Amino acid sequence: MFVGVGPEAGKRVRETDAFSYACERCLTGSREERQAFLGLAAESSDMLDFAVALMEWFYSGNWINDTAGGEKTGYIIRFEDNSLRSFFGTYLEALKSGREEAEEKDMWYIVS
Numbered sequence: 001m002f003v004g005v006g007p008e009a010g011k012r013v014r015e016t017d018a019f020s021y022a023c024e025r026c027l028t029g030s031r032e033e034r035q036a037f038l039g040l041a042a043e044s045s046d047m048l049d050f051a052v053a054l055m056e057w058f059y060s061g062n063w064i065n066d067t068a069g070g071e072k073t074g075y076i077i078r079f080e081d082n083s084l085r086s087f088f089g090t091y092l093e094a095l096k097s098g099r100e101e102a103e104e105k106d107m108w109y110i111v112s
Contacts, residue, residue, distance in 0.1 A: 001014055007062055018059065019051045025058070037054065048096065051092070055092065073088070073091075077094060079102060079107055098110075
């Protein structure tokens with residue numbers, strides 16, 4: 001959970017919604033935010049790298065990452081062949097871990 005402080009006070013964004021929230025805010029935000037968004041996209045090697053870079057940049061200011069009270073959380077990674085793997089960490093760590101294993105198996109995956 002990202003919790004807003006200062007000008008973002010009162011806002012709460014679930015970690016699983018953080019990327020889409022940051023995208024929406026940047027795309028509808030100031031010229032500087034839109035330029036930063038496009039610059040991060042251009043410099044990223046793939047979508048996950050872009051998501052990591054955007055979230056690190058966007059939530060580095062007026063936000064506190066308070067995932068499970070500062071603790072890591074359990075996630076389930078489901079692969080195309082319906083196999084499951086549990087993962088304990090942050091949502092982004094789960095995405096990275098799932099991507100690595102999915103690339104080895106040449107299949108898609110989701111994290112929940």
